[in-house]
Amino acid sequence: MxxxxxxxxxxxxxxxxxxxxxxxxxxxxxxxxSFVVSDxxxxxxxxxxxxxxxxxxxxxxxxxLRAGTVTPESFIMRxxxxxxxxxxxxxxxxxxxxxxxxxxxxxxYGESLKSYNSYxxxxxxxxxxxxxxxxxxxxxxxxxxxxxxxxxxxxxxxxEETKP
Numbered sequence: 001m002x003x004x005x006x007x008x009x010x011x012x013x014x015x016x017x018x019x020x021x022x023x024x025x026x027x028x029x030x031x032x033x034s035f036v037v038s039d040x041x042x043x044x045x046x047x048x049x050x051x052x053x054x055x056x057x058x059x060x061x062x063x064x065l066r067a068g069t070v071t072p073e074s075f076i077m078r079x080x081x082x083x084x085x086x087x088x089x090x091x092x093x094x095x096x097x098x099x100x101x102x103x104x105x106x107x108x109y110g111e112s113l114k115s116y117n118s119y120x121x122x123x124x125x126x127x128x129x130x131x132x133x134x135x136x137x138x139x140x141x142x143x144x145x146x147x148x149x150x151x152x153x154x155x156x157x158x159x160e161e162t163k164p
Contacts, residue, residue: 040102041163044109047089048156051113054082062123065130072131076124083120086113104162114154119148 061078090113098106108119126141 040096040098044102044105044159045138047092047113051086051089051116054085055116057125058082063129068127072127074127075127076131076153079120079127082097083117086117086120089113091115101164105159105164108162109128109159112152112159113116114132115148115152115155120147122148137149 036126058079061070061075065072065075071072090110093106093110093113096106122141122145126145129141
């Protein structure tokens with residue numbers, strides 16, 4: 001009798017565990033992930049710091065590309081990865097839903113990141129020209145790079161100036 005009772009209790013426990021496990025599959029899961037920002041200054045500073053790391057690496061690689069120590073293929077791969085990283089930073093800024101007092105600063109830094117992404121795309125164009133061993137003059141590309149970098153820096157300065 002005790003053996004029969006033990007088997008019944010075991011079956012009930014297994015049935016409960018199984019039903020709870022399967023219920024997880026049937027409960028709708030929220031697909032959208034979001035994060036709550038409470039310190040907008042710290043978040044903006046974090047994004048700025050991450051962008052600086054990305055830009056420092058790209059500048060080093062760009063110098064190596066121009067000096068011939070970094071291959072165009074390697075540079076393109078790194079620049080494309082950096083573009084993706086900058087896109088993540090832009091999304092983070094947009095999804096943070098900054099309050100009115102931080103809105104201008106976030107907007108300006110978002111524009112800075114967009115300009116920097118344009119800069120990265122132009123570095124890829126330059127790397128492709130170098131890869132193709134094109135006899136084309138790189139002066140136009142370098143001028144465009146300089147202009148895009150300056151535009152990005154100008155928006156970053158505006159972001160600093162508009163911080164509350």
